[in-house]
Amino acid sequence: MAEEQTARDAKLVQYLTEAYTTEKQLETALQAHIGMTSRAPLKKRQQEHLRETKRHAREVEKRIKKLGGQASTLNEIATEATKRASSLAGKAMAAAQGPLHAVRGTGAAEIQLKNARTDLQSEAEEIAHYTIIETLAEAVGDRETAQMARSIRREEERMAKFLERQIPVLTKAVVTEEIPAAERNGGARRRNSRSRTRARTAARSGASRPGGSRSSASRRRTAGKSK
């Protein structure tokens, strides 16, 4: 009946199956993360990458079947990934809404930051998967698989770059949401230098102004220095 699978195809199927597993897990994780995201540019990109991720899984699945992989194995992986990712998403939501929320400071901004961190880890894993598959496929002369791996890897790299740029933005949102203005060092320094500029301007235009504004600027300056 079925032909004996070559060592070459078996090895390709092995690594393609691992990539497929990551794609299916990311598919459900991304769906959950989209539901927790309020920032429009991030949400839009997550939705776009969810569509890409679904396509990646379909393309990889096709290659696996072409190389003699088992459809039943793929179905098991997909079902398992759905179960695992939805339980993880459930835990994240429970943590955000539960009594620990106030204590741990896990606000909306922090959830989005942590999801972006997880997603960046997933992208790094996927980049590694497709680098392996591309190299392996080239080494055994499977051009079609190598080409597919290369084009998927490029999309993963674009998503990883986007997330790398988002992480500082999301970190600043956590600072704004959770740290009082007086405790933000950079903010205090900027305020002090603005006060000094205002004091200098007031001193220059000196005679035309009553002493009030100048002395309040000096007071702010002194307060800043005493800290």
Ligand SMILES: [Fe+2]
């Ligand atoms: Fe992907």
